[in-house]
Amino acid sequence: MNVVRIAGSDASFECAVGESLLDGAARHGIELPYSCRKGVCGNCAGRVPEGEVVGVRGAPMTNETCLPGQVLFCMCAPVSTAVIAPTEWHRIDPGARKKFTARVFRNQRVAPDVSLLQLRLPTGQRAKFKAGQYLRVTAADGSTRCYSMANPPHESDSLSLHIRHVPGGSFSTRVPELHSGDTLEVELPFGAFSLREGERPIVLVAGGTGFAPIKSILDDMARRNVDRPTTLIWAARQADGIYLRPAVEKWQKKWPGFRFVAALSDATDALPEGFVGARADQALVQCMPALQGHELYCCGGPPMVAAVREAALRLGLDPRDFHSDVFVEGPAVPG
Numbered sequence: 001m002n003v004v005r006i007a008g009s010d011a012s013f014e015c016a017v018g019e020s021l022l023d024g025a026a027r028h029g030i031e032l033p034y035s036c037r038k039g040v041c042g043n044c045a046g047r048v049p050e051g052e053v054v055g056v057r058g059a060p061m062t063n064e065t066c067l068p069g070q071v072l073f074c075m076c077a078p079v080s081t082a083v084i085a086p087t088e089w090h091r092i093d094p095g096a097r098k099k100f101t102a103r104v105f106r107n108q109r110v111a112p113d114v115s116l117l118q119l120r121l122p123t124g125q126r127a128k129f130k131a132g133q134y135l136r137v138t139a140a141d142g143s144t145r146c147y148s149m150a151n152p153p154h155e156s157d158s159l160s161l162h163i164r165h166v167p168g169g170s171f172s173t174r175v176p177e178l179h180s181g182d183t184l185e186v187e188l189p190f191g192a193f194s195l196r197e198g199e200r201p202i203v204l205v206a207g208g209t210g211f212a213p214i215k216s217i218l219d220d221m222a223r224r225n226v227d228r229p230t231t232l233i234w235a236a237r238q239a240d241g242i243y244l245r246p247a248v249e250k251w252q253k254k255w256p257g258f259r260f261v262a263a264l265s266d267a268t269d270a271l272p273e274g275f276v277g278a279r280a281d282q283a284l285v286q287c288m289p290a291l292q293g294h295e296l297y298c299c300g301g302p303p304m305v306a307a308v309r310e311a312a313l314r315l316g317l318d319p320r321d322f323h324s325d326v327f328v329e330g331p332a333v334p335g
């Protein structure tokens with residue numbers, strides 16, 4: 001066991017040999033920021049001012065999202081006593097994360113490869129989560145998959161999920177077969193992708209079903225009457241991938257300054273008004289000349305998020321203002 005202290009506090013925890021800093025902290029009731037837990041998203045990056053850490057099972061301790069001096073807390077384990085400096089941390093509220101047997105209430109195909117799955121919690125039960133967080137659903141083989149809530153937190157008796165059918169995917173391809181009344185075991189909330197309070201202009205960039213947590217964030221902003229200069233870029237291959245136009249129209253009505261750009265990378269037909277023929281990162285460059293002073297929230301697959309990050313930093317975004325949730329595929333990492 002190695003004792004790890006959080007810099008500037010009296011909080012400490014122990015990590016077993018080979019246990020990641022993220023897992024050791026969670027086991028002791030301390031939550032550090034995270035999302036994918038697979039060394040991709042970079043949400044858990046922080047510094048280790050004292051002590052020595054190594055990659056868990058030889059994994060790389062950094063990736064391109066790390067700022068100088070940062071390591072990924074999900075991918076490194078201490079080999080001595082250590083002091084860590086996470087970007088933020090808090091004590092876990094033991095009652096906050098819950099397991100539910102949720103019932104399918106409605107299952108609609110909203111795009112050729114996307115299901116909008118609406119679940120209801122058992123009568124009288126409520127889920128507590130922040131807009132932008134995700135749940136884990138248990139698949140038939142007992143492994144779990146992560147899906148972001150698309151509904152805002154105040155709709156706490158239900159859960160809306162936007163699920164892309166991943167070719168060959170064992171869980172997502174079965175989603176269209178779910179019927180009203182079928183049950184699913186879910187656990188939530190997880191993740192640290194959520195809107196930071198403030199007044200600065202925000203840019204939200206979604207790739208495909210990466211729209212789900214962004215919809216939750218925007219619906220929550222609308223509910224709380226948060227009015228910040230906002231640009232939404234939603235990228236898909238073709239026009240049918242922009243599958244929930246009424247939600248966007250509602251925000252456009254609520255906030256006259258709300259800017260929406262649909263970016264289509266593979267469109268062959270004439271583009272509808274407000275659509276551009278571009279990838280997400282190209283659309284960002286086209287519609288935002290500079291990003292100094294902005295916050296950017298990006299969600300989608302790993303290559304898309306990486307390309308948007310690179311473009312955003314070139315446009316002057318402070319790397320600390322880039323927040324992302326990366327839909328890394330495959331079973332969720334237990335813990």
Ligand SMILES: Cc1cc2nc3c(=O)[nH]c(=O)nc-3n(C[C@H](O)[C@H](O)[C@H](O)COP(=O)(O)OP(=O)(O)OC[C@H]3O[C@@H](n4cnc5c(N)ncnc54)[C@H](O)[C@@H]3O)c2cc1C
Pocket residue numbers: 035036134145146147148149162163164165166168169170171172173191209210212213325326327328329330331
């Ligand atoms: C934080 C988070 C939030 C997410 N939210 C959403 C969402 O809102 N909507 C959405 O559509 N998707 C979301 N995803 C992706 C989702 O969790 C699933 O990964 C996806 O639906 C595929 O699951 P599947 O069972 O169909 O495919 P799988 O059977 O898991 O296979 C998918 C792919 O992963 C590969 N794979 C399988 N096992 C492994 C492994 N052990 N390691 C690496 N690769 C493997 C397979 O070869 C295949 O290419 C999210 C992912 C994360 C991490």
